[in-house]
Each structure stands twice: as structure tokens, then as C-alpha cells.
Amino acid sequence: MHIFFGLAGWACLAGAGWLGWRRWRVQFSGVEAIGRVVALERREIDGNVSYHPTIEFHDANGTQRRFTSNGGSSAPSPAVGTDLTVRYLPSQPERAYIPGFFFMWSAPLALTLLGLGSLYAAWH
Numbered sequence: 001m002h003i004f005f006g007l008a009g010w011a012c013l014a015g016a017g018w019l020g021w022r023r024w025r026v027q028f029s030g031v032e033a034i035g036r037v038v039a040l041e042r043r044e045i046d047g048n049v050s051y052h053p054t055i056e057f058h059d060a061n062g063t064q065r066r067f068t069s070n071g072g073s074s075a076p077s078p079a080v081g082t083d084l085t086v087r088y089l090p091s092q093p094e095r096a097y098i099p100g101f102f103f104m105w106s107a108p109l110a111l112t113l114l115g116l117g118s119l120y121a122a123w124h
Contacts, residue, residue, distance in 0.1 A: 005122035012115030020108040026097055027104065030087040033057045035096075037082045041068050051076040057086050059093040067096045071103040 035057030043050050050072035057065055065088075078084060088096035097104050 002122045005118045009115045009118030009120075009122060012111045012118060016108045016111035016115060019111065020105075022095070023097065023104045023108060026087050026089055026095070027099070030089050031060060032085050032087055032099075033059060033096075034083055035086040037078050037080050037084065038066070039080060040076050041072075042076075043072065048074075050074060053078055053098070055084070055086060055096070055098070057096065059088065060090055063093070065093050065096060067094065069098055069103055071098070071106060 035055040037053045038056050039054040040051040041054055043052060051074075052069050052072035054066065054068045059065055067086075085099055086096045087099045088094075
């Protein structure tokens, strides 16, 4: 069981590092654009419902882009039609994010905590 928790812990930390690096690059090397929420994607997992905004924006070349945020909330928000800022790398405009802690950093943080918890369980 120790080996399983150890491997799971290192895998979670590797995933957290990869996600964190991607978001770090967007945060500090990315550019901003104004996007508009065009839909809310409803996702249900084990009876828990979350709503993930789908946003359209135009990149620096004028190309219209569309993405659905990985971060969602239990309430259907932000409302369809809401304008908001998005960030993306000019070389990868298809990977855009809504700036802010929840949308950019909650997944890497959650994986870090899971990884550290698994490593703790493996060593004790």
C-alpha cells in the first residue's frame, strides 16, 4: 500500500507541476483579450452539478476563438452575455484561461495537496 500511495503522490505532484507551469506561462507571458460568455456547460459527477462557462474571444490576429473553462461553479455563473477578460499565449490561443485564482490555480493546488497527502500516507 505504501508503494501505491508513493506512486500516486509523485504522479499528482508531476501533474500539478505541469498544470502550474502552463498557467504560469499564461499568467506572465500571455496576453489579454475581452471575451463573452456564450454558454454554460452543465456537468454532473456523482450527483454534483457544476457549470463551466464557454467563452468566445478574438485573438491578436482577429481570429475568433472559443473555449470552455476547466473551472466551474455550483451556480450557473457568470451569466451568458457577460463580458470578461481572458488570457492566452499568442503561440497557443486555443488554450485560454479566465484570469483569477479559482480558474487558473485551483487545479494545480488541488493536485499538490493530493500529492503531498499521498506521500504523507506512504511514509507513515
